[in-house]
Every structure is written in structure tokens, then in C-alpha cells.
Amino acid sequence: MLQSxxxxxxPGRLYQIVYLALTPLVLAALWLGLxxxxxxxxxxxxxxxxxxxxxxxxxxxxxxxxxxxxxxxxHVLLPDRHQMLAALSLATLLAMILVxxxxxxxxxxxxxxxxxxxxxxxxxxxLSADLHKEIQRSEREGSNLSVAILGxxxxxxxxxxxxxxxxxxxxxxxYLHGKLRDFDTYYRTGNLEFLIILPGMNTAEATQTIxxxxxxxxxxxxxxxxxxxxxxxxxxxxxxxDAESLQQNAVKALRRAQQKNGDRSQxxxxxxxxxxxxxxxRP
Numbered sequence: 001m002l003q004s005x006x007x008x009x010x011p012g013r014l015y016q017i018v019y020l021a022l023t024p025l026v027l028a029a030l031w032l033g034l035x036x037x038x039x040x041x042x043x044x045x046x047x048x049x050x051x052x053x054x055x056x057x058x059x060x061x062x063x064x065x066x067x068x069x070x071x072x073x074x075h076v077l078l079p080d081r082h083q084m085l086a087a088l089s090l091a092t093l094l095a096m097i098l099v100x101x102x103x104x105x106x107x108x109x110x111x112x113x114x115x116x117x118x119x120x121x122x123x124x125x126x127l128s129a130d131l132h133k134e135i136q137r138s139e140r141e142g143s144n145l146s147v148a149i150l151g152x153x154x155x156x157x158x159x160x161x162x163x164x165x166x167x168x169x170x171x172x173x174x175y176l177h178g179k180l181r182d183f184d185t186y187y188r189t190g191n192l193e194f195l196i197i198l199p200g201m202n203t204a205e206a207t208q209t210i211x212x213x214x215x216x217x218x219x220x221x222x223x224x225x226x227x228x229x230x231x232x233x234x235x236x237x238x239x240x241x242d243a244e245s246l247q248q249n250a251v252k253a254l255r256r257a258q259q260k261n262g263d264r265s266q267x268x269x270x271x272x273x274x275x276x277x278x279x280x281x282r283p
Contacts, residue, residue: 015051023044025037026041027067030072041068041088044064045061045065045092046091046094046095048060048061049096049098049099054099054103061092072085121176121186121187124188127189127195128243131197131243131247134197137199138237143200144201144202144205144236146198146205146236147234147249147250148232148235148250149189149194150194150195150213151231152193153231154226154227164224165191168220168224169188172217172220173188175213175217176196179216183199184197184199195247196210203234203235203236203267206267214231217230231254231258231265232266233253235250235252235267249268253266253268
């Protein structure tokens, strides 16, 4: 998977090699007066932006276009020269417009690729990186940071039907989106589990915040006719914690809440994980 992200696939490489090989041939044909090949000159800007990254394509065109202008100055009659330069300028402008539209559309679609379709929660694949950034910010600013995992549990011995889960998830996502602060982030980490990053909150404040969310969730599930309850585990950032250990601490707190028959918010005190080298939670 990493190779497919960091290295272009073979067909893409092949297209680039063919482009780099044919471009000098087109310029040479223009120099030799083989005008039937000159029409390829108008396609070079668009093809360059299609198969190369934007910066590389711009660099190639910074070489190709002046070369084409110089050749037309020496080997093309004045009326034809003006016609060729106008067409080449128009082709380059159209290529730039298409590239701009492509980049603009990609930026519009980026938030959709970063969110879960059902709940509008941030994508789990960005969780570790986002949490690492929040930890760095907390350490740099000396501020608090807490992580909570919110779990929804059915009655003992009763399996929640999949169609009921699919029906309730969008409502849960809408509820969390409306109740959390703009800079809080939530992620769907399990079928019925959500991890919430709460910047600026210590463990007690985060526990209080999550506890305030749970009655609304319970009412939401009751309205849907689901016999389910919510519970949560909360962990604050301690000295020596990283993204992985902070998530694990929140999971431990959630499991403790579930072992106590759920329907509660369980903070994890700093003495519950002395193995990570912490000396206590942040004040």
C-alpha cells in the first residue's frame, strides 16, 4: 500500500517517458518545417499537466514554450507565426484553467474523504496523526488534553440488529456534531464506539462533558426503540504519553465502565498506568 502512494504506477511512468521522448521530436519537426507535426505542440501543455505533478509540468512548459516561440521566430512566416502563437497561448490558458478546476474540486472533496459516510465522524486512518498533533500542541502551549471513548451497549445477551445500527448511526453523528465544540474531533473507532479528542480539558472536565452527552444519546436510542445504553472512558494526557498510550488508556477506562454494568462515564486516574512513566496528570 505504501508503495502505491509514494511511487507512481508503471503506466504513469511510461506516459511520462513517452512525453519526454516525443516533446523534442515535436520541436525538431517544427524546426525542420514538418508542419503536420506542429499540431501536437498545442496538446503539450494539457498533456503535461495531466501526467506530471503541477510543479514539474510548469517547469517543463517553462522550457518548451520559449523554445517553441524561438523556433517560430526563425522558421515561420509572420501571418502563420501570429496564428501559431495565439493558438499555443490559448491552449496553455485552457490547460491552466482545467488544472485549476481539478485542484479546486479536489479540495472540495477532501473533507468527504476524511469523514465516515454514516456519522460524518473524522476518518479513523487520520486518528493517530491528528492526536499526535494535538499532543504536540498541548505540550508546546502547556494546556490540557483529554481523550474519551464513547461506547453504546445493548442489553446483556441481546444482539443489536445490523439494520438498527445503520439506522441510528447517522443520528448519533448528527447529535455529536451539534453538541461538541468546533475544535473537538470525533472518530468512529468501532461499530458502536466513538473516540473524541477534547483539547483544553483535563480529565475531570472531559468526564463532565461526556457525561452531559450521554442522556441525550440514551434518549435518542429510546426514541428509536433500541434497548441500549451508553458508557464512556476518559483519559487525560500525562507526562510520557503518546498517541498510542493515550488511546489505550481511554480504552482501559471504557472497559472498566463496561465491567461495572455500563451506563456511566469512567475516568482513568493517573495511577492506573504507572508503566508509561507518567508522574501525574496535567493540572
